[in-house]
Amino acid sequence: xxxxxxxxxxxxxxxxxxxxxxGFYDSYSAxxxxxxxxxxxxxxxxxRELDVSGPELRVIDYGxxxxxxxxxxxxxVLEEIHGRRADLPVxxxxxxxIGNDWNDLFANIRGPDGYLRHAGPVxxxxxxxxxxxxxxxxxxxDLGMSFMAAHWLDGxxxxxxxxxxxxxxxxxxxxxxxxDKADRDWCLFLRRRADEVRPGGWLVxxxxxxxxxxxxxxxxxxxxxxxxxxFWRIAEGMAGEGMLDPACLETFVxxxxxxxxxxxxxxxxxxxxxxxxxxxxxxxxxxxxxxYAQFLADGGGAEAYAKSYAAFxxxxxxxxxxxxxxxxxxxxxxxxxxxDRLTETFFGRLxxxxxxxPEQHIFDNHSMTVVLRRR
Numbered sequence: 521x522x523x524x525x526x527x528x529x530x531x532x533x534x535x536x537x538x539x540x541x542x543g544f545y546d547s548y549s550a551x552x553x554x555x556x557x558x559x560x561x562x563x564x565x566x567x568r569e570l571d572v573s574g575p576e577l578r579v580i581d582y583g584x585x586x587x588x589x590x591x592x593x594x595x596x597v598l599e600e601i602h603g604r605r606a607d608l609p610v611x612x613x614x615x616x617x618i619g620n621d622w623n624d625l626f627a628n629i630r631g632p633d634g635y636l637r638h639a640g641p642v643x644x645x646x647x648x649x650x651x652x653x654x655x656x657x658x659x660x661x662d663l664g665m666s667f668m669a670a671h672w673l674d675g676x677x678x679x680x681x682x683x684x685x686x687x688x689x690x691x692x693x694x695x696x697x698x699x700d701k702a703d704r705d706w707c708l709f710l711r712r713r714a715d716e717v718r719p720g721g722w723l724v725x726x727x728x729x730x731x732x733x734x735x736x737x738x739x740x741x742x743x744x745x746x747x748x749x750x751f752w753r754i755a756e757g758m759a760g761e762g763m764l765d766p767a768c769l770e771t772f773v774x775x776x777x778x779x780x781x782x783x784x785x786x787x788x789x790x791x792x793x794x795x796x797x798x799x800x801x802x803x804x805x806x807x808x809x810x811x812y813a814q815f816l817a818d819g820g821g822a823e824a825y826a827k828s829y830a831a832f833x834x835x836x837x838x839x840x841x842x843x844x845x846x847x848x849x850x851x852x853x854x855x856x857x858x859x860d861r862l863t864e865t866f867f868g869r870l871x872x873x874x875x876x877x878p879e880q881h882i883f884d885n886h887s888m889t890v891v892l893r894r895r
Contacts, residue, residue, distance in 0.1 A: 555667055555726050555887055556589050556592050556726075557592060558887075559593065559665075559724055559726055559889065560592075560596045562724050562802070562889065562891055563593060563596050563597050563663075563665065564600045566663055566724055566891070567601055567604070567663065568600065568604075569720075569722065570601075570663065570721070570722070571720060575609070576608065576609040576611060577601060577608060577610050577611070577662045577663070578610075578656070578660050578661050579594070579597055579611070579612055579613065579663045580612075580613035580614075580615055580647070580656055580661050580663075580664050580665065580716075581612075581613070581614055581615060581666065582615050582651045582666040582669060582670070583615065583616055583651060583666050583670070584614040584615060584616045584620070584625065585620065585621075585625075585669075586620070586621045586624040586625050587614060587624065587626075587628040588624075588628045588633070589667065590667065591628055591629070591635055593667065595635045597610075597663065597665075598610060598612075598635055598638045598640060598642060601640075602638075602639065606639075606640060609641040609642075609643065610640070610641065610642050610643070611642075611645060612642060612643070612644045613644075613645045613661075614629075614645070614646045615646075615647040615648075615651060615655040618648045618649065619839070626646075629644050650674065651666075651709060651712065652705065652708050652709060652712065654712060654716070655716070656716040657716070658716065659715075659716070659719075660716060660718065661716045661717045661718060661721055662717075662718060662721045662722075663722050663723075664713055664716070664717055664721070664723045664724070664725075665723075665724050666723075666724075666725045666726065667726045668726065668727065669727070670706075670709060670725050670727040670890075671727045671776045671778050672775060672776050673701060673705050673775045673776060673777055674708065675775070676843065676844055677698070677701065677775050678771040678773065679694045679698065679771060680694060680771055681694040681771070681773060683752075684749075684752055685751060685752050685755065685769075685772050685773055685774045686751075686752065687742075687773070687774075687776070688730060688738040688740045688748075688778070689745075689748075689749070698777060699777075699783075701777070702777035702779065702783070703783065703786075703787065706779065706783070706787060707787045707791060710788070710797075710798070711794065713892075714793070714794065714797035714798065719894055720893070720894060721893070721894045722894070723798075723890070723891070723893075723894070724889070724891050725889070725891075725892070726889050727888050727890070728744065728776075728778040728885075728886060728888070729742075729743060729780065729781070729805045729887060730742035730778040730779065730780050731780060731781075732780070740780075741884065743883075743884060743885060743886035743887070744883045744885070746881045746883070747833060747881055747883050748774060749881075750870060751837070751870070753873070754869045754873065755769055755845065755866070758862070758865065758866065758869075763849070763865065764849045765848065765849040768845060768848045768849055769845065772844050774840055774844075775840055778886065779888070780805075781803060781805055784803060784888065784890055788800055788892075796895065797894060797895060798892040798893065799892065799893045800890075800892060801891040801893050802889060802890070802891035803889070803891075804888070804889050805886060805888045806886075806887055806888075807884065807886055807887070808885050808887050809885070810882065810884070810885050812825060812829045812883065813882045813883065815828075816878055816882075822874075822875050822878040825874065825875075826872070826873075826874035826875035826878065829871075829881075830867055830870045830871035830874055832883075833867075833870060834867045834870075838863065838867070842859065842863060846859045846863055846866070
C-alpha cells in the first residue's frame with residue numbers, strides 16, 4: 521500500500537478544479553507530501569511525551585486540505601499512540617475552510633491509504649472554518665499539526681504594490697504593511713492554538729520560510745520566489761492584453777507570507793500571553809528537495825515537467841487567484857464563464873512558460889519547522 525500519487529499525473533482534470541475541489545490538489549502535491557514525511561520523527565517524539573492515561577486523545581490537522589497528504593501524518597501518530605496503548609480511543613480532527621473539498625477528504629480517510637484501516641479505535645471529525653478563529657473546544661487538543669498552511673494570511677489583502685504580487689518583492693510602505701499583517705496573523709494563529717491545546721500538549725507546524733540573501737533584489741531567499749515572479753509575469757501580460765483589470769492587478773497581493781526565523785520567534789518572546797503559553801522546543805529552517813526539479817535534473821522531459829509543475833502551482837493557488845483577481849476582473853461580464861476562461865488561460869500560459877524556460881522558475885522549497893509545547 522502506498523500513499524504516493526503519481527508525480528506526473530495524466531488524468532483529465534476539470535477546468536474549475538482547485539485547492540478545494542475534485543482532487544486537483546491531491547493529485548499534484550508531491551512537495552506537500554514530502555514535507556509531511558519529513559516530520560514523522562517529530563510527530564513520534566511528541567506522541568511519546570503525551571499522557572495516554574486518559575479516556576481519549578484528540579489530534580488535529582490545521583489546514584488539512586483534501587487530506588491525502590495528511591493521511592501519512594495521521595497514520596504515523598496513530599501507530600505511535602496505539603503502540604503505547606492499543607485500546608486508547610483517538611479522535612482525529614480535520615480542520616480547514618468551509619470551501620474545502622470535504623467529500624475528497626472523507627474518501628481519502630476511508631480509502632486504501634486511509635487511516636481507518638489502522639488497527640485501533642479511531643473516530644474522525646471535521647471542523648470547517650478559518651484557523652484564525654476557534655476550530656476546537658478550549659483545552660481539548662493533545663497534538664496539533666499543520667503542514668504548508670500557516671504561511672497563509674487571514675482574509676483578502678489589497679495593497680498598492682505595482683510590479684509584484686509577492687510579499688518579498690514589495691518595497692516601502694507596502695512591505696511594512698504586509699510584514700505587520702503577517703505578524704498580527706501569526707499572533708492570532710498562536711493565540712487560538714493556546715486556547716485549544718491543553719497543558720502538556722504539542723504543536724508541530726511546518727511552513728514555508730525565508731532567509732536573508734543579499735544577492736537577491738528582495739534581500740531574501742523566500743520559498744518559491746521564482747514561481748511567484750512567474751505568476752506576475754503571466755498576469756502582467758494578460759493585463760496588458762486587456763484580459764485582466766490593471767487596477768485590480770496593481771492591488772492584488774497573493775495572501776501569504778514566508779517568515780524568517782526571528783519573525784516566528786519574536787511574538788513568542790515579546791507577547792506576555794504567548795510567552796506564558798508555549799515553550800519553543802525546536803525552530804529550524806532548511807532547504808528540502810524539490811521532486812519536480814529532481815525529475816528535470818534526472819533528464820525528464822521539459823513538457824512533462826511543465827505539465828506537472830504548473831498543476832502543482834494551480835493546486836494551491838487557483839482559489840486565491842479566482843477570489844482576488846480573476847473573478848473581480850470578470851465582474852460585470854456578459855458571459856458568466858469568463859472567469860473560468862481567465863483561469864484556463866493563466867495556467868495554460870504558466871505551463872507553456874515552464875516548458876519554454878524549464879530551468880528559470882524552479883521552486884526553492886525553504887521549509888520551516890516550529891515545534892511548541894503548551895505549558
